[in-house]
Amino acid sequence: MDQTTNLPATLIELHQTMKACRLCLQEGYEIYPPAVFSGPASARFMTIGQAPGITEQQAERPFNAGSGKRLFNWLAQAGIEEDWFRGTQYMTSVTKCYPGRQTSGSGDRVPSRREQALCRVFLDQEIELVNPLVIIPIGRLAINLFYPRKKVLREIIGTQQKIAGRWIIPLPHSSGASRWHQLKENRLLIDRAISLIREHWNEIFPP
Numbered sequence: 001m002d003q004t005t006n007l008p009a010t011l012i013e014l015h016q017t018m019k020a021c022r023l024c025l026q027e028g029y030e031i032y033p034p035a036v037f038s039g040p041a042s043a044r045f046m047t048i049g050q051a052p053g054i055t056e057q058q059a060e061r062p063f064n065a066g067s068g069k070r071l072f073n074w075l076a077q078a079g080i081e082e083d084w085f086r087g088t089q090y091m092t093s094v095t096k097c098y099p100g101r102q103t104s105g106s107g108d109r110v111p112s113r114r115e116q117a118l119c120r121v122f123l124d125q126e127i128e129l130v131n132p133l134v135i136i137p138i139g140r141l142a143i144n145l146f147y148p149r150k151k152v153l154r155e156i157i158g159t160q161q162k163i164a165g166r167w168i169i170p171l172p173h174s175s176g177a178s179r180w181h182q183l184k185e186n187r188l189l190i191d192r193a194i195s196l197i198r199e200h201w202n203e204i205f206p207p
């Protein structure tokens with residue numbers, strides 16, 4: 001498939017294309033398709049994680065395990081109910097297939113720059129077709145799409161910026177393997193981010 005000239009025109013077609021995609025495998029990367037994502041074209045919020053883990057890949061559901069539990073605990077503080085969010089909002093990731101374990105065996109492999117580049121065209125198309133008002137990038141890989149790499153998380157979490165008419169409100173990686181969100185001094189920054197999410201949520205979906 002020529003990704004640059006033959007992109008699907010509807011979200012349903014894009015989903016079919018992403019599920020069938022094996023580009024990273026064809027380039028020799030050890031990934032485990034199919035692509036994992038969820039949500040309708042009518043979503044107003046979009047979360048972007050790093051890549052699915054093994055339980056997400058098996059269940060074909062984003063943020064399915066521990067990282068999802070923590071994420072939805074944070075979103076619950078913003079008044080957002082998990083089932084409703086999952087059913088009405090859009091959830092995706094920088095790369096959409098499970099990348100497998102690190103060779104050291106400790107944790108999942110971080111997708112390479114090349115895999116991120118291969119999958120980027122799908123993410124751009126998801127954003128274009130869903131047209132969300134608020135994007136929540138979760139974790140460094142997703143945050144790097146919107147913020148300079150040299151900026152540390154402490155300068156980013158708890159802030160928002162508007163890009164191309166959409167609010168970007170970053171959150172740290174919510175997995176148990178990440179220590180950042182576990183540090184007491186960072187909790188205040190996460191609370192600020194949750195408050196920003198709550199403000200936009202209540203404006204878009206008035207209580």
Ligand code: SF4
Pocket residue numbers: 018021022023024025031033035095096097115118119122
């Ligand atoms: S990670 Fe993305 S580009 Fe790579 S095979 Fe999966 S859907 Fe295709």
